[in-house]
Amino acid sequence: MSGLGEAAPTGAAAIWRGRLAVWAALLALLGATLALAYVPLGRFGLVVALGIAAAKALLVVLLFMHLRKPDPLLRLTAFASLVFVAFLLTLTFADVLTRAAPTQPGTVLPRSGPDLPATGQRAF
Incomplete structure (x- = not known):
């Protein structure tokens, strides 16, 4: 025995009951977000929003992607995807944090307001 699907519900009613409960929880979390x-x-708005998003992601990962008791290859794939997403987020934050602030001297900002040239010239 591989240990996969041994405790899975066999009847259609049991399957729908479990899925509908998760769907209702996801809808409740969506309503809370809204x-x-x-x-x-x-x-604390960002903290609460990220907490709700993490709860929704956890429900999807554990119950729809069947990662509660996955086989080793599925677990390795999920871990590799999380490492890849963390790597991309790290690169994104490193890029954003090392940019110069737009208010530093020498930074070119587009002009706005009534003094813009009307001859089609660039506003920089």
């Missing part, structure tokens, strides 16, 4: 978008939480 409701909290209109609540002024200040600095």
Whole structure:
């Protein structure tokens, strides 16, 4: 025995019951995301939004992708994808954090306002 699918529900009603519960939980988290978008939480808005997103991702990963008891190859694939996403996020944040602020001397900013040239010249 490989250990996969031994405790899986066999009847259609059991399968639908489990999936509908997860779907309802995902819809509840979606409603919480929508409701909290209109609540002024200040600095904690991002933390709450990321917490809700992590809960939704955890539900999808554990229950729809069957990573609760995966075989070793599926576990390795999931781990490799997480490492790759972490690598891409690290590169993105490194790029953003090393950019010069647009208010430093010598930074070219587009002009705006009524003093723009009307002859089709560039506004830089």
